[in-house]
Amino acid sequence: MDPARKRKIRLVVALSVAVLLAVGLVYTSFSASTEAKEPSQLLSAAPGSSAQLTGRVVVGSVTREGEGMRFRVADRDDAGKSIPVTYSGTVPDPFRGGREIVLTGSVENGVFAGERDTLVTKCPSKFTTESSPTNDG
Amino acid sequence: MTASLGSVALALAFLTAIFAAVAALLGREGRGRWVDVSRRAVYGLFALLTLCVVLIELAFAGDDFSLNIVQQHSSIETPPFYKLAAMWSSQEGSLLLWAWVLSIAASLALYATRGKLREIVPYATAVMAAIAAFFIGLMLFAGGVNPFAGLSPVPADGVGLNPLLQHPSMMIHPPMLYSGYVAFTVPFAFAIGALITRRLDASWIRSTRRFALIAWAFLGLGLLLGARWSYTELGWGGYWAWDPVENAALMPWLVGTAFLHSIMVQEKRGMLKVWNACLIVATFSLALLGTFLVRSGVLESIHAFGDSTVGPYILGLIAVVLVGSTALIVSRLDDLRSPKRIDSLASRESIFLVNNLLLVALTATIFWGTFFPLISELFTGERASLAAPWFDRYTTPLAILLVLFTGIGPLLAWRRISWGSAKRVFLVPAIVAIAVGAGLALFTDAADSLWALALFAFAAFALTGLSQEFWRGAAARRSLSGGSMPAALVAVVARNRRRYGGYIVHIGVAVLLVGVAASSSFQTNRDLRLAPGESAVVDGRTVTYERPTVSVDNNAIGLGAVLGIEQDGKRFDLNTERRYFRPTGTGGGTLSSFFDGEATSEVGLKAGAGSDLWSAVQPNITALRRRVRAADRGFRACVSGAPGTPPQCRAVSRLMRAAAVNPSLRPAALAQIEGLQAATAERLARSYLDDEATATFRVIVDPLVTWIWIGGLIALSGALIAVWPARSASRRPVAGTELEALKEAKYREIRDAELDHAAGKLSDEDFALLDAELRREAVEILKA
Numbered sequence: 001m002d003p004a005r006k007r008k009i010r011l012v013v014a015l016s017v018a019v020l021l022a023v024g025l026v027y028t029s030f031s032a033s034t035e036a037k038e039p040s041q042l043l044s045a046a047p048g049s050s051a052q053l054t055g056r057v058v059v060g061s062v063t064r065e066g067e068g069m070r071f072r073v074a075d076r077d078d079a080g081k082s083i084p085v086t087y088s089g090t091v092p093d094p095f096r097g098g099r100e101i102v103l104t105g106s107v108e109n110g111v112f113a114g115e116r117d118t119l120v121t122k123c124p125s126k127f128t129t130e131s132s133p134t135n136d137g
Numbered sequence: 138m139t140a141s142l143g144s145v146a147l148a149l150a151f152l153t154a155i156f157a158a159v160a161a162l163l164g165r166e167g168r169g170r171w172v173d174v175s176r177r178a179v180y181g182l183f184a185l186l187t188l189c190v191v192l193i194e195l196a197f198a199g200d201d202f203s204l205n206i207v208q209q210h211s212s213i214e215t216p217p218f219y220k221l222a223a224m225w226s227s228q229e230g231s232l233l234l235w236a237w238v239l240s241i242a243a244s245l246a247l248y249a250t251r252g253k254l255r256e257i258v259p260y261a262t263a264v265m266a267a268i269a270a271f272f273i274g275l276m277l278f279a280g281g282v283n284p285f286a287g288l289s290p291v292p293a294d295g296v297g298l299n300p301l302l303q304h305p306s307m308m309i310h311p312p313m314l315y316s317g318y319v320a321f322t323v324p325f326a327f328a329i330g331a332l333i334t335r336r337l338d339a340s341w342i343r344s345t346r347r348f349a350l351i352a353w354a355f356l357g358l359g360l361l362l363g364a365r366w367s368y369t370e371l372g373w374g375g376y377w378a379w380d381p382v383e384n385a386a387l388m389p390w391l392v393g394t395a396f397l398h399s400i401m402v403q404e405k406r407g408m409l410k411v412w413n414a415c416l417i418v419a420t421f422s423l424a425l426l427g428t429f430l431v432r433s434g435v436l437e438s439i440h441a442f443g444d445s446t447v448g449p450y451i452l453g454l455i456a457v458v459l460v461g462s463t464a465l466i467v468s469r470l471d472d473l474r475s476p477k478r479i480d481s482l483a484s485r486e487s488i489f490l491v492n493n494l495l496l497v498a499l500t501a502t503i504f505w506g507t508f509f510p511l512i513s514e515l516f517t518g519e520r521a522s523l524a525a526p527w528f529d530r531y532t533t534p535l536a537i538l539l540v541l542f543t544g545i546g547p548l549l550a551w552r553r554i555s556w557g558s559a560k561r562v563f564l565v566p567a568i569v570a571i572a573v574g575a576g577l578a579l580f581t582d583a584a585d586s587l588w589a590l591a592l593f594a595f596a597a598f599a600l601t602g603l604s605q606e607f608w609r610g611a612a613a614r615r616s617l618s619g620g621s622m623p624a625a626l627v628a629v630v631a632r633n634r635r636r637y638g639g640y641i642v643h644i645g646v647a648v649l650l651v652g653v654a655a656s657s658s659f660q661t662n663r664d665l666r667l668a669p670g671e672s673a674v675v676d677g678r679t680v681t682y683e684r685p686t687v688s689v690d691n692n693a694i695g696l697g698a699v700l701g702i703e704q705d706g707k708r709f710d711l712n713t714e715r716r717y718f719r720p721t722g723t724g725g726g727t728l729s730s731f732f733d734g735e736a737t738s739e740v741g742l743k744a745g746a747g748s749d750l751w752s753a754v755q756p757n758i759t760a761l762r763r764r765v766r767a768a769d770r771g772f773r774a775c776v777s778g779a780p781g782t783p784p785q786c787r788a789v790s791r792l793m794r795a796a797a798v799n800p801s802l803r804p805a806a807l808a809q810i811e812g813l814q815a816a817t818a819e820r821l822a823r824s825y826l827d828d829e830a831t832a833t834f835r836v837i838v839d840p841l842v843t844w845i846w847i848g849g850l851i852a853l854s855g856a857l858i859a860v861w862p863a864r865s866a867s868r869r870p871v872a873g874t875e876l877e878a879l880k881e882a883k884y885r886e887i888r889d890a891e892l893d894h895a896a897g898k899l900s901d902e903d904f905a906l907l908d909a910e911l912r913r914e915a916v917e918i919l920k921a
Contacts, residue, residue: 007478018498021498022501025502025505025531026505028527028530029505029506029509029523029527030513030517030521032523032524032526032527033509033513033521033522033523033527034521034522034524035519035520035521036510036519036520036521036522052521052522064757064759089664090372090373090374090664090835091755092371092372092373093370093371093372093735093736093737093738094735096736104524120378
């Protein structure tokens with residue numbers, strides 16, 4: 001076989017493998033992803049549907065009981081819409097009322113039950129200048 | 138004063154950057170005077186931006202709260218070290234840092250290339266100056282990000298620096314990342330210059346290789362420090378979370394790694410020119426994207442950076458860079474074609490190509506995962522995100538293959554290697570890898586995770602192969618010049634810094650990935666609820682909650698615990714604490730406010746070569762809070778002068794009444810009340826000791842995690858060796874012309890082949906063939 005032809009075949013094979021892998025990647029990413037939802041969207045969600053809750057912890061709503069904790073999470077832009085949340089597991093340092101969180105879990109009986117150790121709290125990073133409201137946590 | 142001086146300096150810097158760009162363009166086609174002028178303008182830019190940085194730092198050091206940036210990110214109480222580092226905790230400060238570091242990198246690059254690359258330099262200068270002008274322009278015109286914005290009236294104290302960020306590595310981490318991002322501008326600018334002028338040989342690469350390597354090392358150090366900070370400061374015990382901002386820094390590092398490898402192929406063989414041009418454009422764009430991501434808030438991240446005004450502008454710059462560079466590369470495709478082909482699959486260049494493809498695939502995967510929320514919103518209308526398991530699934534196999542190739546690459550010679558030579562260099566590493574794999578599978582639980590087992594075996598292969606390279610190199614050296622083995626080792630490394638520095642980087646990366654694999658696959662992670670005196674067993678270690686602790690200082694109240702650990706018959710204590718920071722500038726608030734500020738974990742860590750024991754505490758402060766609230770009520774009743782209040786109360790309420798009438802008494806009164814409250818808060822905090830309350834502990838046994846930091850440091854020292862100029866090079870006259878540079882490169886190639894032959898990597902026949910080929914090429918260069 002002449003070298004040019006050989007190279008072409010090699011290129012085609014390599015490209016097909018790459019395309020196959022890319023398709024697999026794209027396919028699994030759609031099935032493995034969880035939808036990020038705000039409390040207002042979850043209030044009307046079907047029971048048992050799993051999601052990634054994003055929103056702001058309602059100031060003054062955090063209570064600890066035994067192993068776990070309860071609090072309410074409200075929409076980022078609409079503090080009026082909030083959902084009660086139960087959670088146990090690691091609590092990141094920056095967690096407290098007024099902070100934005102991301103939590104994986106599912107809605108059961110109108111309560112969002114967070115999966116263990118999935119609580120992510122956004123760093124009140126150096127890049128924000130908000131002076132934080134006081135609260136418990 | 139500072140504000141107006143600084144504003145003038147910044148405005149001058151902006152004009153200087155534009156002038157440098159224009160002068161550089163006037164200096165194209167060999168008008169040397171303008172080139173000199175533009176280079177000096179870049180030096181001037183560096184001087185002006187240095188002045189800006191010094192002014193800001195002086196303002197921080199001197200608590201000059203008339204500057205908004207100081208008031209927002211520092212306070213009188215902020216420790217001096219953090220005052221100096223607080224500059225880059227602000228948006229405007231980090232933009233200034235970007236521009237300043239760019240001016241340093243550009244000045245160094247232009248100084249190093251003065252009198253050389255006459256065609257490329259004007260365009261490279263123009264690109265760097267234009268990018269500097271862009272960032273300075275952002276500070277001046279984007280609104281809200283001018284570092285010299287003043288405040289009036291001048292507040293008495295600042296907001297202070299977020300306590301979470303008051304950690305040594307957090308202070309070095311941002312400038313390291315930024316230096317990494319910024320230093321990639323230099324190879325990018327020279328690549329653009331080379332494309333415009335069609336000077337597409339390896340000269341632009343030779344001149345900027347060091348900058349790419351330095352950028353790579355800075356970025357790597359930044360990533361390492363960030364991981365370390367997360368591990369010791371964030372209270373969750375992990376070091377990597379596939380967070381968008383982490384990914385944003387990892388992506389340019391990975392593509393930069395690919396670039397550093399493939400430019401060697403262009404230097405040595407004149408191949409992969411299109412690929413290299415694409416890689417450096419991708420690296421620089423990803424570096425800009427990293428800057429953009431931390432500024433925009435388009436993705437959900439644990440780093441909430443707030444919506445900012447500069448995001449859209451940076452996005453615009455990325456678009457310009459991508460479109461412009463792509464158009465440029467496409468229009469130069471004919472000049473970028475290389476007549477040469479890769480000789481054989483069993484050659485170093487073909488392994489470099491494979492490693493490049495792996496790194497790019499890894500980056501593409503991470504890119505897809507990072508931006509998936511935007512992609513899915515586009516297609517399905519719902520924002521969905523991908524979690525760590527998805528990233529792990531794809532990155533694990535790629536990382537394992539990469540470890541294998543860090544071992545294979547160094548064992549192969551350039552151009553081709555015969556079966557006989559291959560057998561000789563691969564035999565020992567392969568045997569060791571199989572033995573290590575089998576041994577771990579038989580005698581440990583490593584087989585529980587097949588991925589980890591594969592990685593350990595491949596790492597054993599890589600480490601043995603690399604040690605063999607050092608050994609054979611030193612032996613070859615010794616047979617030439619005698620001396621002891623260690624001396625020969627030092628000599629051979631010193632004489633071939635690029636090669637052996639690179640090998641040391643490979644060793645570091647293999648060690649680091651062993652640490653990552655072991656600590657992520659075999660970690661024991663327990664949440665314990667213990668009352669004082671109770672114990673639990675975590676992975677063979679007895680953990681006893683000995684006693685609660687309380688510490689009080691000016692900034693924070695710490696509630697902690699002493700844990701007694703019994704491990705292999707040895708006993709030691711670990712102290713861990715949760716610190717509740719007082720919000721600053723809220724004088725005269727309630728006692729509760731002492732427990733309402735930021736809280737951070739002080740991790741109790743016993744690091745070891747075998748495993749780390751990591752612990753953090755979550756004290757139960759329910760009872761304490763009740764007492765604090767009661768005290769607050771009591772204090773309110775007290776100052777309202779209710780009947781039956783003790784005499785101190787009457788004194789306080791008299792003070793407050795007096796302050797209400799006479800404003801000049803307010804500060805003194807507030808200070809007194811605050812002092813009273815602080816004393817009460819301290820007394821209340823101490824009562825936590827008597828609560829005997831249960832506390833929740835997170836205890837992690839993390840095997841081999843220490844090797845992540847050690848591996849990272851090994852890799853960095855390797856990069857340092859590779860960057861360090863060789864002694865012989867400084868004695869030899871600098872390659873002034875293109876011809877000399879070519880001769881130099883060919884000479885180095887011949888020497889490399891000789892070393893490979895002496896070290897037994899090339900068989901006699903292989904070497905004879907290669908040597909003849911190289912000498913023929915050298916003669917051609919001399920004839921030209």
